[in-house]
Amino acid sequence: MLVDTTGPLERLALAVRARRYISAWSASAQALTLLVALDERGWTRLLAEPRDLDALADFSGLPLNRVRDLVAVLDAHGIAEWHDGKVRLSPPFEALSADDAWVGLRDVLDQSIAMSQLVRSAAVMREEVSLTEAEALTIACVAGGRTTRVTVATYEKILAELPELREKARAGRYLDVGCGIAGATLTMATMFPEMRAVAVEIVPAIAGEATCRAMALGVWKCDAWTRETSTR
Ligand SMILES: C[S@@+](CC[C@H](N)C(=O)[O-])C[C@H]1O[C@@H](n2cnc3c(N)ncnc32)[C@H](O)[C@@H]1O
Structure with a gap:
């Protein structure tokens, strides 16, 4: 059965669907941009070991609130994780960042x-x-x-x-x-x-x-x- 996609509400639904695609791609692109920027600034090396937010703020020179937000993004994307009040790279990202990785x-x-x-x-x-x-x-x-x-x-x-x-x-x-x-x-x-x-x-x-x-x-x-x- 053909669905009528010409009515304004159907067209709205179609556009919303496309926006959802773009939102998902955009979230991934933002995570990638963040990882590139933080890796360039030495965060991934530092986060090979557990660190608290103060240590990350000292290291980066960024305000504590910003550091908290950045770590939340890393956590949400499986790049870093919390253990006992400290944050470190998740095991997959630790393995990829380590000197012994086949491809770094x-x-x-x-x-x-x-x-x-x-x-x-x-x-x-x-x-x-x-x-x-x-x-x-x-x-x-x-x-x-x-x-x-x-x-x-x-x-x-x-x-x-x-x-x-x-x-x-x-x-x-x-x-x-x-x-x-x-x-x-x-x-x-x-x-x-x-x-x-x-x-x-x-x-x-x-x-x-x-x-x-x-x-x-x-x-x-x-x-x-x-x-x-x-x-x-
Ligand atoms: C698939 S990659 C090599 C993969 C590599 N053997 C490995 O195990 O990682 C193919 C390489 O062949 C090189 N290449 C292509 N044509 C070539 C030629 N006529 N003479 C020498 N190298 C060539 C390319 O520059 C490229 O680096």
């Missing part, structure tokens, strides 16, 4: 900002939308992740399911074409000291980041080409 909170937030800008470009630009090098690097950081104890434990599990890859990585020469920031190669290189690998990446900023990470992890040997990262 900052990288995830940067990707989210970049994606919003790309969506806007897609809507307004007549020319083809292409990534800037900085945007490509931002996305590559999330795709590849960091080499941490969490990452290594995850790769242990993956490689237990793929014993042939484990053996090839250890004994053969490993070629990673289109390596991004070389998350997989670098993680395996730290797991298998005998591994020999070459990782190739076409975007200079991403290749540079992969090289820096290989050096920081102590698995980088030499770099004859700017686009190639060699491990040991």
Whole structure:
């Protein structure tokens, strides 16, 4: 049966429905904006440990009432929670913000900002939308992740399911074409000291980041080409 949507009250109901959608999106967008701003100002690091509101007000220089409101928003969105009169990150956000996270909170937030800008470009630009090098690097950081104890434990599990890859990585020469920031190669290189690998990446900023990470992890040997990262 067709519903008549032409009467003024039906049109009001339709518009209210659209407003509800926008309200929900807007609430999420506000939470994201708040998280980005607070992360930039060091709140997420501070809230890895329980803090009272006074400590947060001292740290931020914001009035206590404002701090209370901000914490209420964090609590409402599952970012932080109260325990015994103190507030701290909720377990999921603590895990995402911690140094051992495979992909860190900052990288995830940067990707989210970049994606919003790309969506806007897609809507307004007549020319083809292409990534800037900085945007490509931002996305590559999330795709590849960091080499941490969490990452290594995850790769242990993956490689237990793929014993042939484990053996090839250890004994053969490993070629990673289109390596991004070389998350997989670098993680395996730290797991298998005998591994020999070459990782190739076409975007200079991403290749540079992969090289820096290989050096920081102590698995980088030499770099004859700017686009190639060699491990040991
Ligand atoms: C899906 S991402 C890489 C994911 C990566 N292997 C990982 O495990 O995280 C693909 C990468 O390939 C790179 N790429 C695309 N074409 C390439 C080419 N012709 N030569 C080298 N790298 C290339 C892109 O810049 C991008 O960083």
